[in-house]
Each structure stands twice: as structure tokens, then as C-alpha cells.
Amino acid sequence: MEENGGDSQDLYQEHVGPLLEWLAGSHHDWTVYSTELLQFDVLITHAGPALGTALPHLIPILSSCLQPARDPQMRLKLFSALSRVLLRAKETLDSQGQFHSYLDTVIKDILVPNLQWHAGRTAAAIRTAAVSCLWALLSSEVLSATQIQDVQQTLMAPVLTALEEDSQTTRLTSCRIISVFLKTSGGATDPDKFIKIYPELLKRLDDVSNDVRLAAASALVTWLQCITKDAGKSQSQSDIQYLYRELLVYLDDAESTVQDAVLEVLIAGSVLFPDLLVTETEAVMHKHRSPAYCERLLQHIQTRPPAQ
Known part of the structure; x- marks a missing residue:
């Protein structure tokens, strides 16, 4: 044979x-x-x-x-x-x-x-x-990583648009592609273009498909990790504050898998402005059906060693 x-x-x-x-x-x-x-x-x-x-x-x-x-x-x-x-x-x-x-x-x-x-x-x-x-x-x-960065320069914009497609497969695949683009570029994207990525991913946390919601959360973790590598985080404080507030809503989601995924996103983002996140979390805790996820988040922030 x-x-x-x-x-x-x-x-x-x-x-x-x-x-x-x-x-x-x-x-x-x-x-x-x-x-x-x-x-x-x-x-x-x-x-x-x-x-x-x-x-x-x-x-x-x-x-x-x-x-x-x-x-x-x-x-x-x-x-x-x-x-x-x-x-x-x-x-x-x-x-x-x-x-x-x-x-x-x-x-x-x-x-x-x-x-x-x-x-x-x-x-x-x-x-x-x-x-x-x-x-x-x-x-x-x-x-190679350089080739992926070149591809990203050309295709990030149409892939972000594809996040709005009717096809669940397209939205899911687009979230995964954005994650690969972000991991490979490590935030080495034009800051104006970079900051426009997170609102598009945030919209997908409302997706009808749980798979898409989880893939969007995963891409948001990668997006936040890119900022932590980037010295320009202070310029993005208002964006990060907005992101914290929006994510805290999903920390009270009806789906526990989504709550777990969003907790991971908030933990990844907590290194940026921990005091701000503590304030935002304490302000909404009482509105949540259960404070358990907020408590886990606060506990994580409080037990982290202070930033060097």
C-alpha cells in the first residue's frame, strides 16, 4: 500500500x-x-x-x-x-x-x-x-512572527469588521485570529489602532454564542497583556477604567463559564491600575446576585506583591 x-x-x-x-x-x-x-x-x-x-x-x-x-x-x-x-x-x-x-x-x-x-x-x-x-x-x-505582523498590518481591520458577521463560525474564528495577531505583535501596533480593538471584543461578550463570548474574553486577556508590556499604559487609563466597569457587569453573568472567563480578564487587567479596579469593584459588589466573584477578584489584587 x-x-x-x-x-x-x-x-x-x-x-x-x-x-x-x-x-x-x-x-x-x-x-x-x-x-x-x-x-x-x-x-x-x-x-x-x-x-x-x-x-x-x-x-x-x-x-x-x-x-x-x-x-x-x-x-x-x-x-x-x-x-x-x-x-x-x-x-x-x-x-x-x-x-x-x-x-x-x-x-x-x-x-x-x-x-x-x-x-x-x-x-x-x-x-x-x-x-x-x-x-x-x-x-x-x-x-514567521515578522510575517504574521505584516499580515496583521493588512488584515486586522477587515477581521475586526468580521466580528459583526451573522455567521457564528466567522465571529468565533475572527476572535481567534485577533488573539494570534495580538500575541505575535506583543502590542507593537499603532497606538490609535490598538486602542480601537478592545471595544470590538467587548461587544462580543454579548454574543448569542457562548463559544464566541469565551473566545472574545480570551482575546481581551491577550490585549491587556500587550498593554502591560507597553510603557504607554498611563495614556490608556480612561479606556482601562471603562473596560473594568464593563467587565464587572459580566462578572455577574448568568453563565458561570463566562463569569470564570471574565474573572481571568479582570485579573490580567488588574496589574495596570489595581487601586482603581478595587474602587470600581467595591462600588458594584452590592448589585451582584452573589459577591463571590468580586470577592475573589479583590482577594487576588490584595495578595499580589506591589508593582516594582
């Missing part, structure tokens, strides 16, 4: 380039019903490591077929195939270590146009597919 797998890989290695070159001749006319699209889909799904040798043919076809003017159903099918190979990018697209040369095209020519808002359900499905592709790319571990 193993030999067959090896044989088919040799076949792909030998023929993937010429096959893609042949398919490239017709791709401008493809729709979801084109036989060539089916052949292309099978090829990229099964070619494995051979894809890494075929990037000069592969990426231009994808870039052309994924433009917003092209057949929407075809774009959905191609995004699905692209997500699958991006998840295994080390063994597929980056098998020769050359994918970085095409990263700019993937981000700016493929993802950016497809993340832009257009009316309609199919357009929304395409945005979900584009967000999933970005998540697959970030999860594949083929990007």
Missing part, C-alpha cells in the same frame, strides 16, 4: 507542473460547472508535497479565479480546497520552503478582496470561507 502512495506522489511530482500549465489556459472561463475546475480541485487536494514545486502556476490560477467578479459558487469551492491545503501547508504549499514568496499575493490579491463586505448570503459565505483560510494559514505554522 505504501508503495502505491509513493508511486502516486512521484506521478504528481512529475506531472503537476505541466497539468497546471495546461489548466491555466482555460481558467479565465471557469465556472462551478467546468470540468477543468473539478480536475484542478482534485489535483490540489491530492498533489501533496508536489504543490510546493508548482507555486508559479498554482497561485496565479487561484488569484484569478478568486477575484470578486468571478462565479461565487466556484470561489466557495476553491476556498474550501485552499483551506485544506493551507492547514497542511508545511507538507503541501511550503514543501520547498518557497511559499513566503507568494504570501503577499495570497493576502492582498486573494484574502483582502474576498473579506470586503457585499450584500447577500453567498457573499457572506465567501467572507466566512476567506476568514477560515486565514485561520488555516495562521495555524499551519509556516509563517
